[in-house]
Each structure stands twice: as structure tokens, then as C-alpha cells.
Amino acid sequence: MEFKISKELIQELEQLIQNKNDQQLEVLLNDMHHADIAEILDELDFDEATYIFKVLDSEKTAEILLELEDDLRENILSRLSPKEIAEELDELETNDAADIIGELSKEKKEEVISELQDVEHAKDIVDLLRYKEDTAGGLMHKELVKVNENWTVFTCIKEMRIQAENISRVHSIYVVDDENKLLGRLSLKDLLTTSTKTPISEVYIKKLNSVMVDTEDVEVARIMQKYDLEAIPVTDELGRLVGRITIDDIVDVIKDEAEKDYQLAAGITNDVESSDTVLELMKARLPWLLIGMVIEIIASKVLEGNQTSVQQYFTLMIFVPLLSATAGNIGVQASAIVVQGLANGTLKQYSRQYLSKELSVALISGTIISLFLFLYHSLMYQQYLVGFAISISMLVVILFAATLGVLVPLFLHKKKIDPAIATGPFITTTNDVFGIMIYFWIARLILGY
């Protein structure tokens, strides 16, 4: 039952654009979902996409605009006049409109705002622009259904019909006092089953979760997930109802948060995408590469200091990549579980119990790996003492890496730094340096050179 773009469709559209057959284009596209049209536009080149964009009416294009990939949206917006952009924005919910305005240059921003037709809408949008993107204020919509505690169910239903006109999903009905202070909520279900003369103050539910405008977006996501909420009202410092956040706004926050961890683990700082420019990709990646390089230069100094032992026991040297890879792998595994535990709330702070569990895992894994390595080395090189030295060092390094893997993210979390950094290049390379130091130190103890 789902739409799939076909090559034939793209070709047909390109043909129609070439022939400037606007009427046929409209017939073909008007029945499609805006998300599907956006997908099609992403497949066309900028000129073609802009052409189609101008053929369709603004009710449709406004929604399409939201779904486009960043670079195409930017390109199309740059080809529209402030008045044309304002027409698009008049069709959108306040929050979406504010997001698009946020992408414009400062100058164009003001021109667009002055062209907005619906004054109330414009006021709401300008209101929203004040809030930081990663707060409840930046997430919320102005559109919501609210009723006064002094109304009856009858007035309430009448007013709701008017308010609901502009809202795609009603969710909860919020109850406020004359000052617009949030008091509670009414459920649609209750409304369906209560006599129309009952005053609202008698039927509304007083218990209600809400967040403040400056609550962080990840915190809002956490609360909504914990209490399984589909919408949450947002209040200002005086407890007045200023907006509402719905679960679909939160889905993106949750996704972004999980993706951020993944990117940090991969050594990518800013939120980049495959469609970003070379410069943007460089900016997000080069810092970690350079940090990694500087740390590994320290590793090279450690190796240099062990030159004599390496020349005497060459097999010590050839297992250095194995050593650092294994230490890195076990360290990252340990950190990743802690990072997710912190994110889920299953792990809250340092726990001796958890550290000893991790050390058990490391001890068992390490013993298996070391034993295997000892057997391999004995078989290949017949230098049993060297093999013994390598295996024991490997075990100690594994235990060390696991300990660091647990402690570093917990420490970062305590210092309010994103613990996911601990699964990235910084820690793996630092692990290398310590690992190589410990390895040669123990080898020297055992081999006595």
C-alpha cells in the first residue's frame, strides 16, 4: 500500500516539465502525499524541482518544504521572494514556520516576517523564534486547544470546534484560568460522556505533567517517554500555558540523541550528513583525527624508548597492533554499555558492583585471548618465556582497558560532558598509549632485560 518512486514516473515528470505542461503536472501530483512529492523532488535536479514547486499551490508546497533535504530546501528558498516564502509559511504550523525562518539570513528573515498575512500567526512565529532550538520552547507548537475553567461543557465544545480548525491533532484539551495559568486537562473521552451543562471546573483532571519553556529537549523526551505521554503542555515562568509539544516532535529528538552517540563514537563532532559539503564534513571530522594523531605520536615515543628490547625480542613488537586493537575493542565495548546505561537510566553513577561485573567479563575474555595467544606464540616461535610475557601483558592491558572503559564515561557524565566521547577516538588512542606502556613494562619485568 506504500508509494514507491519509479524511473518511469521521474521520466514522465521530466518530460512534462520540458513541455511546460503544468496542467498535467498538477493532475499527476495533486493526489500524492506531500512526503512522496518531497521524495520525488529530491530525485530531480534543482531547476526541475523548483519548477514543480512553483506549479503546485502553496497549501501543498508548504508541507513539501518541510520534508525536503536541507540543500534542496535552501536552494528553493533562495529562488523565492520574501512574499512567496511568507505565503508558504502562512500555511504551516507556527513551529514549522519558525524552523524555516530560522534557516534564512537575518535580512531575508525580517522581510519574510513583514510579509506574513495572518497577524496572529506572525506574532506566534516571532514568539517562537525567541527560544533556543534545543529547549521545550524551541520544540513547542503554539497550536493547541484550551478551555476556561469557568465554561460549561457546552461552551467548551463550541469553542473547541473553532480552535480545532487549525489543529491537525487535538490530543488533550488544556484547562486554564482567566490569567491563562495552566490548571489541568480534559480528556476527549470524558467530554463525550458528560452532560453539556456541567461546568468544566467540575470535570477536569488536575494532575498534569508539564514542562517549562527552558527545559532541555532531551529532558522533555525523557519525561514524555517515561510517562508515556503523546503531548505535554509548556508553561512560562509564571505557569501560563504558552505551547504544546507532541510525540512526533520528540521522535526526532530521540533519534538525534541516539545518532549523536553513534557519531561521537565514530569521531564525528557536529551533526553531519552524507549530503553536506566537503568543508562541513572536514570541520566535523578533522579535529578528532588530529587529536588521535597527537596522542599516537606519544605512543611512537613509548615504542622508541623500547627500541633495544624490540631488537632483542622482535615478536614483542609484532603483536603491538593486536594489543592495541584488543584493548581498544574491549574498552569501547565497556564504554558503550555504560553510555547506554546512563542514557536509559539503568546506570546512574559509579557502582562497585557494575565495575566488578565488567572486570569479570574482561578477565574471562582476557584469559581466553591470552591463552590462545600463548599457544599460538609457542607453536610459531618456540620462545616460551616471551610468549608468556606477551600473554600476561595482554591480560593486564585488557583489564586496564575495561576499567578505563567503565570509569571514563562515568567521570565525563559526572562532569556534565557527553559520555559518548568515551567511545570515540580520544579514548581508543589514549588506551593505545597506556596499553603499549604497560605491555613493555610487564614484558621487561618478566624477561628481565
Next chain:
Amino acid sequence: MEFKISKELIQELEQLIQNKNDQQLEVLLNDMHHADIAEILDELDFDEATYIFKVLDSEKTAEILLELEDDLRENILSRLSPKEIAEELDELETNDAADIIGELSKEKKEEVISELQDVEHAKDIVDLLRYKEDTAGGLMHKELVKVNENWTVFTCIKEMRIQAENISRVHSIYVVDDENKLLGRLSLKDLLTTSTKTPISEVYIKKLNSVMVDTEDVEVARIMQKYDLEAIPVTDELGRLVGRITIDDIVDVIKDEAEKDYQLAAGITNDVESSDTVLELMKARLPWLLIGMVIEIIASKVLEGNQTSVQQYFTLMIFVPLLSATAGNIGVQASAIVVQGLANGTLKQYSRQYLSKELSVALISGTIISLFLFLYHSLMYQQYLVGFAISISMLVVILFAATLGVLVPLFLHKKKIDPAIATGPFITTTNDVFGIMIYFWIARLILGY
């Protein structure tokens, strides 16, 4: 406005449990949200948690059960009789009840099902147990509001009141024919504004997204996100309406999917948590450690083959960790962006344009790193030709790692293997082997030994 557990509260509860003061416990806990009580129980020991669980009534404990951490839930369930478990399940929505039954042993499962009081409910639960966990059937709830196309708006509202009793959120009202075939939907808003005598067949919306019972959960998530849906109906092979999936069920799928990528990148196969046992953690982690070890043993053979050159040019050797770390870092960065591009749909298949963009990033980053390395080496060791050989090799290895970083996830994706594996230990260690080979090969070419 949010609940926070305090040490005092925990102490107070432990005191009340010791004194068996059930009444006071009830007073204290009955007003709390079930998610908060679950959080408290997770902080107590098993005996205390079970005690509280038995004090509270089943309407509350059923919801709490869903929110508990896995090991505590398992423990509590093991202390309840089949009849007691059935009482809990009678309070839950079908899907949640089926999830809990799914966690029981086969024997206990049957006993619990035979103890369920509500026959309709039991039938629905047994129905749901047939579907695989990661399909639409495994995600869906049986609870939904549906009306017959032949009813009037009046009958419809009457019937809805009855149906809505058992449903926490109405979302859409589905319209079916006499055969239970899904025809379309009615919006609550439309219902509020239509005359009560109108037949449903005249007002319902025929266009409707739906999924089949065997659609994969990630596909359901993708569709719901793309079309911004809060609920989607599920049909069987004959197009009959069998269930409904709501956005909150999907939030977990989205989160799990993103977390799975992160775990794969960290070398963790199964979905494990910090609260899992040592054995479970081992099972998820040891395979990657062993694979990494075997691959790095190949690296040791490559190094061994270059023993003579290393003894002649020792600085070649000491930069091996730097080489493998940098190649690993840039490879993982490249892969991570491809993996996310594939997940978001911004990247669909191999594109020469994208590969050349990635190679530009690698070329610029690589040049910066190589230049820096040449200067450092020249300053430290004054062996300009060796420094030159090291820097050039480094640059080539970086370009190679970036190419592999783009191609491997795309290849895995094409072969229907999760591309996130490409950001994990398998690729980083393979990169090491190739990197070291290329490095010594180029060094030999330049130094001519």
C-alpha cells in the same frame, strides 16, 4: 513538576515494609504514577519490591510490571502464582499482556493463559502470541475503535463510547465493512462537526495508510515517520482489520534501531544492557574480540615479514600505531556517515559523486596529517627520506581507508547485511592489516631497500 526519588523516601518505605505497615504504604504509593513506583522498586531489593508489589492492587501493579527492569520483573513473576499473574494481565492491553506472557516459560505460559478471566481478552492475547516480535503483528494492539460503514453518525458515537471504555487513546476511528475489511477512517474532528443522521459511508475518508501483519517493525517505523502518523491500522492477508500500532510503540523501535547501530559499532552483537549477567555480556562481546584477534595475528605476520626493514629504519615501526589509529578513525568516520545516510534514505546506493566527496575529505585531511608528520619526523630524526616515505604512505593508507569506509557499508547494505557492522571491530582490524601492508610496500618503494 517532576517526581524525584529521595533517599528519605526509600528509607521511609523500607521502614514501613519492616513494620508491615501495609495501610501506610498504600497511602504513600497510591497517589504516585506507576512509572515512578517502578523507579522506586528498581531501587529496593527483590524482597522489598515483591512485598510492595503484593500490597498494591492489581490495576496499579499491572502497569508497574511493564515499567520494571527486566531482572526485577523476572524475579517478581517467578514469585507469583499463575493465577496472580493472570490477574495482572487481565488489567493490561493485549499487546503488553502478550509481551509479558512471552517472557514466561512454556509451561507457566499455558497455566497463566488458562487462568485469564476475560475470555475475549484471552483470545486476543493468544492471537497476538502467534506473531513474530519484530513484525507489525508483534507490535500491534488489539484495542481500537472501529465502526461499520452502514452505521449512522449517531450509532457510531453510541458504539464508540462502549468501545472507547477499554482504550486509553482513541486516535483514528477505523471504518470496516460487514466482513471486517478495512475501508478507511473517520476523524474525531469530522465526527464533532457532522449531523448525527449522516451515514458513515458518506463521511469517512477512503485514503488510509495501513500495514500488513508481517511487515517488519523498522518498515512500520519508517512509514509512520515519513507520513507523520500517530497510529496505523494493521490488516491480515485478506485486508481484514486485525490491530493497530500507535506512535509510542514505534518510539522504542526507532530507539532500538539507533542503539543497535551504536552497539554494532562498539563490537557488541546482541542487545545487552548494563544490568545483564556476565554470561550474556560475554556472549555479545567475545565473538568480536576473537575475530579482531585473528585478524590482528595476520597483521603480526605482515610486520614479521618486514623485520629487516624495521631493523634498518626503526622509525618506520614506531609510527605503526599512529598509522593504524588514523586509518581506523577515518575509515570509521566514512562508514558512519554512509550508515546513517542509508538509514535516513539520503543515500540509497553507490554514487560516484559521494565517493569523490569522501575522497576529497580524505585527501585534504590526509595531506594535513602527512605534512605535519613529515615536519615532526624531520625535526626529531633528521632522516628526510624516511620521513617522506612515512608521510606518503600515511596519505595513501588514509585514502584507502576512506574508500573502504564508503564501499564496505554500501556492499553490506546491498547484500542485506546490517551496514553498521562496517563501523565495528571487523573493519577497523581489517583496515589495520591492509594499512600496514600498504605502508611497508610504499616505504620500500621509496627507500629502495
